[in-house]
Amino acid sequence: MKDKIEEILKYTTDTLNKINSSAECQSLRVEILGKNGKITQLFRFMKEVSPEEKQLMGQLLNTAKQDVERMISSKETFLQDAELEAKLMKEKIDVTLDLNQEDIGALHPISIDFMRMAEILNGMGFSQIDGPEIDYDKYNFELVNVPKDHPSRDMQDSLYITNDILLRTQTSNTQPRAMEKIKPPFKVFSFGRVFRKDEIDATHTPAFYQLEGIYIDKKVSLADLKHDLSLILKKYLGESTKTKFRASYFPFTEPSVEVDAECNVCKGKGCPACKGAGQYEILGAGMIHPHVLEMNGIDPNLYSGYAFGFGFDRFPKMRYKIPNAKVMFENDVRFIKQFK
């Protein structure tokens, strides 16, 4: 009996060595452990032996059965894995190929930079206000202290619809509208298109974007303006940005300042990029003229405020080194797609 078991185990081992498919493993399992399998048949001899031998034989046969099953299963698992791998390899594709791609679109660089700026200004306590792009002379000029005879009120500089209604020339039209609605203290900014009667060339377009901010509270000073602006410009243009003030003039502010940034190419020494000046003009700003506050119902003896404003197009133009203003508004999709 022992010999027979040995023989079956050897047969199993030999057969398994030759086998190379999981299906053959199953056949072998049937051949040995099936209803008429070689070990199953040996169990049938049990009836014919003594009880002592029966117990011993039972142990031997059960052990043999388990050994065979373990051997077959082990080989079978190995072969199944290999077969799955082989099958999967047949499904191999060229993963470097692009098929049926749908591209994402891009925002215009002006939108991208505006959203960046809006986040900075929100973080500094400024809320966004909007105003109409077509507005009354009153909001665009009169209430921001642009006198009746100021050249910008002439037909050659502004785009008029009637004597009294024009395409706004500055986002400042939002200032009196804000002062009408909200009471100080407040910090607000506005952004949008403004319009001038300019022919299109490398640096001019008849419409461009402006951004401006105002802060009105008790005892606002130029030091506050400097503090806030230098923070805004550092976050927007880079931490190394240095800002300088010099005297200037705007009808809506008094005193007025021109804010320059140190040239980031030459660090203020003067180079071709800044035309030797060591700095370049960033924006105009100043303390809101008390007459503007008065006209808009705010007591200048109680409150003061600062305002700053600038043409926005030049910043994305500078940042992305866009060669001229024209390409920004031709809407060639090859230009826009760069900003994905």
Next chain:
Amino acid sequence: MKVLLSWINDYVDTSNIDLRTLTKGLTDAGFEVEEIIDKAKGLDNVVVSKITDIRQHPNADKLVICSADYGFGKTEIVTHAINMKVGDLVPLALVGAELPNGAVIKSGNLRGVESNGMFCAGEELGIDNSIYPNAEVDGLLILESGLKLGTPIADVLKLNEIVLDINVLPNRADCNSIYGIAKEISAIFSLPIKPLDLSYKTNSNKQISVEVKDFTLCPRYQATVVENIKNGVSPEWMQRRLKLLDHTPHSLYVDITNYVLLEVGQPMHAFDLSKIVGNKIIVRRAHNNEKLIALDNNEYVLNENNLVIANANGPMVIAGIMGGIESGTYPDTKNVLLESANFHFANIRRSSHALGLSSDSSIRYSKGVNIGNTDIGMKRALNIISKLNVGDISNVTVDINNGLPKTRTVESCVRNINDRLGLNIDKSIMIDILNRLGISTTSDGDKLISTIPEERVDIERECDICEEVGRIYGMDKISVENSSSTDFSTVGELTVEQKNINRLKLASALFGYNETLTWQFTSPKIISSALLEVEKHIKIANPIGQDYSIVRRSLIPNMLNSISFNLKQGNKDLKLFELAKVFIPKQLPIEELPDEHNNLCISLTGDYDFYKIKNDLNKILASIGIKVEYLTGQHIQMHPGICADIYLYNRPIGVIGEIHPKVRKNFEINQKVFMAEINLSNVINRLNDRHTGNAPEKLPYITRDLAIVLDKETPASKIIEIALKADKQNIIDCKIFDVYLSSSLGEDKKSVAMTLSIKQGEKPLSENEIAPIVNKVLEAEIKTLNAKLR
């Protein structure tokens, strides 16, 4: 405005200030120096040399070899010039010179002979006869004898001159002159200022009368007779200064008026006294269609908006803009009337623009001249005439005015000034600054009392005094340390509308659309090509041109234009979007502000279909929590069979469809274009925040398919609506997955297959429970839409 530094030095001595400090000081105080023009530029290494020998070049007929002595050296120069002789002094450009015309001088070999430098002609040095006599001759510039050899040529030509181009801001029109800038420099650098010499001798008492008919347009008119004038060429120093500031010298009296204009900023005019018919000057508005031939030889047709200086016969001068050819001064003029007047700046600006005629005088008047300045101008001109002894000056200057400005007093408070500037400037420093500016100031405790000079019309109140103090003290001394801004506690945020606009833009880009930005105004042609009515649009009264004359009320025309442009650029499969304002007039012509709406327009060009753009629009709007409905629509720009109106809460908000082939042909687009435009006004004002978040049902949804046959024209939206309403309790969703047309169904029938999603409760639904639910849908479709089970 350009100023000559040496002329400034007549009044304030800047010789101890280096140029960089001077220009920085001006710039920081609000007088930005835009350009520093060095008139000696290109004259380095050009020196006086003497020709000591001239001999023929051995290998070239047209060249000679000259020996030259330039004081600190000697050299040989080959030249083809012929106008010199031995002993002449000529400018020699040494090796290394870079001449004003850009020529760089190197040592060379001309036909086998070394030449170490170049003799220069006047042209090569960038000069003409007004800078040096005979500078314009053909050939070398022959210098006067007696010059020291080796002297830099810039010294000989007196071109060691610096011109500053200064941006004078509009509130400081009083500084559009040499003397104005000199006064500023004196204040900035605390230097003494010399007064103008305004004295003159008179030896006549002739006068003529002046009548001003419109004091608004001419607040002041001064006139002085000068007889027996000697009107030749002006002296060399005067010509030189005019020339260095880009003014062409003419004759003496014209040059004197220009000189005074530059020096004190007062435009003046000289009439030939004999041409003043009736011996009376009349300042009046022109009559309509009155004509005048001006000094530029053109005839101008005037109207009542133009001011003229007239005699009894008619206009002689367009006031403040240009003289008439008739009444001007010429070499043979014997007696003149000098005019120094004040004209309203805005009227001069408008007249000048309307006539298309400008002059130094009109440019200056347009910026605003002070009323008091006429007297200074007149006296300065008479002073020069007197000094040059070129005429007999009358002791009567007629002065017609409607009242002269008086000095004013402005009070301010030291603490307020410091509070506004964010500085702590000492009172004494403030007083010193103001006095330096000619604003004589005293104090009473914390109060400053300032007397404002007549010409400082810009100073009206405390904030103006504050600016004067700040700009001279130095705006850059303002320090962030004095800011209290850090205590501030407003919350910066965007409104719901602003947030939603940003989200819609981002979503459009994420779903593949590229953002375009077009102008708010466009051409009538583009509007009518898009089959919109030009008459319904707002028109700009003074457009830049026809192409920018119509204010848009839809984004579609410009979008079609962008598509057309891109296709011509070879770009394909375009997915574009624009989110921007449109303008809907309340009436035309408008009397009040139009409605402004933010619109969103998306477009697809290429191998796409209607369902693609509709799906994309749904996804974009879903980004702000909006779900819209579509109903079959008709729009003239759209394909009659592929067009829907878009509804939100039963209100129409837009249109979607395929652009009508005839519309796209107008834009030369030869492929299908799908487009949607919606008015966002009632879309973006809702914040997308859900109020509930239910747990999902424990058991999965069951799906059952149902196919029905019904009228071909029945909209899918209707079929779905009925299915969902049939059993609201149990039916979660209904999706149509197939629409099938066949003659076997009947010509006007279609088969629609849908999948119903059915919700299960706590226990699984049995087949017996599901069948009645599906049946409810079927029955509803049969009853409402006359459908049949397929």
